[in-house]
Amino acid sequence: MELKSDARGLFIEGMTSSSELADYLQRKFKEEDIQNVYDVSTKDHIKIARSEGTTPLRKFWQTLNNSYKNTPPFKCGKGCAHCCHTGVAATQVEWDGILNNVIENKINLEKVIEGSKRSIDRVRETLRSNKSLDQVDWHRLVINQPCPFLSEDHACIIYEDRPLDCRLVVAFRDQCESKKLEHAQRGVVIEEAIGATVIAKIQHDQTPKFKRRKFQGVQPLKLLQHWLILWQEKTKKKK
Numbered sequence: 001m002e003l004k005s006d007a008r009g010l011f012i013e014g015m016t017s018s019s020e021l022a023d024y025l026q027r028k029f030k031e032e033d034i035q036n037v038y039d040v041s042t043k044d045h046i047k048i049a050r051s052e053g054t055t056p057l058r059k060f061w062q063t064l065n066n067s068y069k070n071t072p073p074f075k076c077g078k079g080c081a082h083c084c085h086t087g088v089a090a091t092q093v094e095w096d097g098i099l100n101n102v103i104e105n106k107i108n109l110e111k112v113i114e115g116s117k118r119s120i121d122r123v124r125e126t127l128r129s130n131k132s133l134d135q136v137d138w139h140r141l142v143i144n145q146p147c148p149f150l151s152e153d154h155a156c157i158i159y160e161d162r163p164l165d166c167r168l169v170v171a172f173r174d175q176c177e178s179k180k181l182e183h184a185q186r187g188v189v190i191e192e193a194i195g196a197t198v199i200a201k202i203q204h205d206q207t208p209k210f211k212r213r214k215f216q217g218v219q220p221l222k223l224l225q226h227w228l229i230l231w232q233e234k235t236k237k238k239k
């Protein structure tokens, strides 16, 4: 298996499965690189983020972005949204990060909800049904529907604060319409190796000490549509 390039960019010849890509990328990363990003993102991270006027989660996203100097360059770009038509889930702390972005960029969430009525209604109906929620295939419920945060010109309106789920899918070529594995694939090693753990740690460290006893370690994931429904219900109650 080899990294090659043609007029359309880089590709990994002969790659036929996601595990092959993961193997390939793992060889590109030294364990120390991964450990280093973990250490930087979890040691004194709250203090450092505060001194820089940012949040620990945003600082983590920035650290990840800066960790990819020696990997195959990604070809993902604004205007390509092939991977934004699926179910994206986020933890509470990631959702809080999205809400910060919404406030900073004056995004009208009611409009966002209105624009994604179809997929949000599906999630709402399921939540109201008597189904056991553990048995629901949430991903299938919204598959092929545009993400609520995808604009008409196919850009992510909360890009800087998009959740980990979105960061795990990468493209090595300028086209991934074919959905062939070598064009777009899950397999960004640092994110996969430490993403969920760092996010859980950020959540833990931000939780007041008296509440930490209840901390489960693993953060429940909810679809973005589900978070939007919860946001809307909370906002209505406040009125």
Ligand code: SF4
Binding pocket: 083, 084, 085, 088, 147, 148, 149, 150, 151, 155, 156, 157, 158, 159, 162, 163, 166
């Ligand atoms: S949050 Fe942004 S990057 Fe993620 S699926 Fe939605 S539009 Fe795409």
